[in-house]
Amino acid sequence: MTAPEGSDQLVSDWVRFDSDRVVTVFTGRVELGQGNLTALLQMAADELCLDPEDITLVPADTARTPDEGYTAGSMSISVGGMALRRATSAARVLVLAEAARRLNAAVTALSVNAGTIMKSGEATGEDLRVIGCDLELDIPVADHADPLPREARKFSGTSAPRIDMAARVLGTPFVHDLRPEGVLHGRMVRSSALGATLKSVDLDGLRARPGVVEVVRDGSFLGLLAMTSWQAVRAQEWAQRNTEWGAPPGPDVTPLEVVQQADGPVQDIHTRDGERPATAKSFEVTATRPFISHGSIGPSAGLAIWEDDRLSVKSHSQGVFQLRGAMATVLGIDADKITITHTPGAGCYGHNGADDAAMDAAILARHVPGRPVLVVWSRAEEFCNAPLGPVMATKASAGVDDFGRIQSVDVSVNSVPHANRPGTHGAPNVLAGTQLATPIPFPVSQDLGPERGGGADRNSVPYYSIPSVAVTKRLVHDLPYRSSSLRGLGATVNVVAIEALMDQIACETGQDPAELRLAHLNDTRAQDVIRAVMEMSENHRVTDEGTGWGLAFARYKNSAGYAAIVASVLVDEEVRVTKVSAAIDAGEVINPDGAINQTEGGIIQSISWALKEQLNFEGANVATETWLDYPILTFSEVPDIAVQLIERPDDPPLGCAEAVQGPVVAAVSSAIHNAVGARVTDMPFTRDKIITAMM
Amino acid sequence: MAESRHIELSVNGERHHIDASPETPLLYVLRDQLGLLGTRFGCGQGTCGACMVIVDGKAVTSCDMAVEAADGCRVETVESLGPESEPKHRLARAVLDEQAAQCSYCLPGILMSAKALLDENPAPTEADIRAALNGNLCRCGSHVRILRAIVVAAAEGTT
Structure with missing residues (x-):
């Protein structure tokens, strides 16, 4: 599905009515543990005048949902929720117009209560979910959006319990928990230095480790596939001890000192009108932060399978559409051959290794067509190879x-x-891409512009x-x-x-x-x-x-x-x-x-x-x-x-x-x-x- | 990897006979051989508590406990508190009632630490609860709610 932007958004991008009163609402946002899916469902239920349990909410999936960019910046509700509120309100408006026609009634006399179309407070026998099935919804949201007034909202503003919490606490919803038939367990072998070159590796020795079925080397990209996750861990540990890396030089002083002593070009963020006024007293403070880690409790993971030259991926990425674009570039295939479905991971708090682990899985899985590959990073990889929180x-x-x-x-x-996520600055920005024999290096980052809050x-x-x-x-x-x-x-x-x-x-x-x-x-x-x-x-x-x-x-x-x-x-x-x-x-x-x-x-x-x-x-x-x-x-x-x-x-x-x-x-x-x-x-x-x- | 050997585990009251190389951590046996995927992999070094299970009444990190050390033991995992549709155990119910989670990746381990505590000390102080959970890391910052949930569950158990 292409990215609906502004006035191009169609109601059908966001809402679908199927027979048997099945209502599906699509969002390009993803649940990272913040509870946004619950809140988005509350907003949609209000506008569709349905109970939340009568709606299925589908989070970001390149095959099904709108592209809303990254789930980031505290914008799930302020941007994503408001878009969903408008789209679902438009669906209600369209249904009510059709109901008015069928009932030969004025639209203003009609309302919806838990799906039932009401006329002057009486049930009419018509149902929003039934009429919805008959409607053409490829219609611009902007032409019909009319969110309810605040007092008509039933669910927004209430502390509904999280729809996903029981499954997260007591079930197995995470990428890490996927065990499709025939799954192989992938692990990566990496240096803790970015840009390190793989100088030597005993590939035959690695292939002979218990349970190892495939070893993939491409430039300095090195990964393995094993029958069980423990065999994969053991083989990874063995490989770490039996590879040699050439690391680039590091600074002689701490990263913070490098940042403090930097004398490169300066960009004006806010310019002063006139001269700085003379004042009686002056004060000064310098605040600093070292590099810190996102520190997800669950290391990054990704699942990938190639079937008939098509790639399917499950990832806890914050931006599945952007990751799809990055993957297409790295793999040299069309983006429409790739489907990425968001699947929960541990909380990430920003750009951690989620995208990289999915990319790793996709590259490894290409060598075993038809077999699903689950890559789970080690704790050390999560600390060393995921992007760092800036100094x-x-x-x-x-x-x-x-x-x-x-x-x-x-x-x-x-x-x-x-802000060096996949797709920014026109580059894939995935770790594996930088390691391949024909590498796609990280671009020089321009940071975020003021239009995105800087x-x-x-x-x-x-x-x-x-x-x-x-x-x-x-x-x-x-x-x-x-x-x-x-x-x-x-x-x-x-x-x-x-x-x-x-x-x-x-x-x-x-x-x-x-x-x-x-x-x-x-x-x-x-x-x-x-x-x-x-x-x-x-x-x-x-x-x-x-x-x-x-x-x-x-x-x-x-x-x-x-x-x-x-x-x-x-x-x-x-x-x-x-x-x-x-x-x-x-x-x-x-x-x-x-x-x-x-x-x-x-x-x-x-x-x-x-x-x-x-x-x-x-x-x-x-x-x-x-x-x-x-x-x-x-x-x-x-x-x-x-x-x-x-x-x-x-x-x-x-x-x-x-x-x-x-x-x-x-x-x-x-x-x-x-x-x-x-x-x-x-x-x-x-x-x-x-x-x-x-x- | 050493030769596989026969190991007997009682997991959540059910007896299992498995073949595994003896140094395999209990975590991998639970997840990959027994299909009990509720126990999480977090660090593989016994430092985060995501993989906490109860072995013969004690909360232990299953990622660094060789399965042979659990041979013949009674193992409890988070699955014993469920199912998610209708949790049996008051700790699981209290966590959901108090909405005491965000990403929830750490919660199964925390629940097992808490269960081991309540099994041994049905009326813990809040300081006891905090001390019992110091081996469990939570990155989302749900601590205050988790503590509240355990206090509620403990009170329910003693009334």
Whole structure:
């Protein structure tokens, strides 16, 4: 199916009526564990006036659903949901017009209740699902879309339980669990250095390992197929010990130092009108983050089978259409020969190895036509070969007048590129492609443009009303590592820099941190979340020996969800976050409990980034291979969390999954300062860094 | 790989006789030989808890436990708490009632750690629960809900 764009979208791209009252709704979005399919179903049920259980919702599948691009950027509801709401409303409008004709009634006299067409409150004997079967739906959505008014929505705004949760907890829905007849188990053999060359391998020895049925080598791409998954693991381990790689050189200093010292070209993100005004006081903060890992609990996996020169793939990719295009290029076949069906994986939080593992499976499976191949990456591959969460350094400085008003802010962002997903910058951007004898290398990344909320520069322009602002971004291409999108992109570090700066100004000019922010915000919704979080957190805003609290605010992308956070910490041997309050305004919320769940998850993941996470390197090699080298927040370290949604059912939905990352890390930083007087803005905020900052 | 040998397992109350090379981790026997795919592969190094099962009453990581060490033992897996259409066990019901998951990849392992805890200590404190789950990583950040669900399930079991 081709990509329906804007006015070209047809009702039939999104809705299908079949006999026996079967209603199918299609979305180009995918469920990554955020609960978006449940919320999308709620929206569709409202517009079709059906019960959710009477609708089958089909997520992204290149053979069946619209192409909605990547499921990313907290846009499943704000963009995907709104498109679905319009399309399903158009289907209802078309059915009602036909019902009016059949009943010889005015459309305005008709309504739908659980599928039954009602006239003046009485059932007419006609059914939306039956009439729908008779209609031509290849009609533009835009010609008929007419979403119901808010008060007519029955399911949107309610905390419906997740439709997929029981299967995920107690069943076997994951790519990893697929066991089609005749499946072979694939494993890859790779270096932990990007661009490493396979110098020598004992292919005959590998072929002779127990259970191994095929070994595929193409340039520096090396994989094997075995009868059982354990045989595949053992053969992979043997191969790792019996291959030699030539790695490119790595930097002499840390990746962060390379990024901080970079002097390449600078791009203007926001230019200043006139000169920077002279002010009485100036302040400056630099926030940094090292390379971090997406850290999916389940390593990436993909299933592929070739039959009659056609390729079928099951993948937990965030963008199956874009992956199809990438695969077509790498495999040298037409995209219409490939079908990719989204199938769940573990949470990914951005561009992890999902696409790469599917590509690996497709290449290996080509050597065993007719047999399904399941590739599951090892934990070490997930750490070393998946794209990394970008290293960044953002400097923010401010000029403040004698009255404590901020007159100018300058922000400069240095970062490796974000957003290098399959299909971006006109290249496949899949790992296997770069390893083949005829390689398709990764292009030089241009990061994301401002029309998509920016990449490294996301949230680099302060949301505050400040007369004179200048913001620049410098992309750093000097590191031999592979980086791409991680939840929130550049927003995390940029918000930490700006919010730590705000906290510093408040502290040093004797202003209340909430009042300072309120005084510099023109947007009442922004002010509302700050006031709400201050009220919520009253009982845990305690400053005492080693105990402190911090406030932070951001509006994600400066155009999406609002988040204000108060975090309390106890600084002892280590930093412990004890309590977090969050006030969120995500506009209309389809499923409040789902939004709270996403927010809680965002808070916990961000605390883990703030306190613990960094990848290690040895030259060009990623040197983190196990969870022991990469601790994340554990159950004993998780704080109490309170989330308040400020619901705005009459406003457009804004998304919520990525709203809190920056504010949480920033609030933790300010809380540490409040507790011990040390301003630490280099993630992770470890004991050593705090002690250094205190001296 | 060593020669296959005969191994006897009781899994969720059902007796299985299998042939496996003795060093094969229990996880792979469960998933690939017995078709019990609810137990997840997460790290293969015993560090994330996604593969947690209960062996003779103790929660263990099945990815680094050789199947021969489980020979003759009583093994419980997440399947014993289901089925998904109508979960038998209060822990599974509580997780669904509290919507205590996001991607859910870690949940089967967490449920087995929690079950081993409640089987041994029917009235744990929240600190006990947290300590029992420290070997289980969750990346989506569903911890607060998971803790709440286990507290609910524990209370249900003692009333």
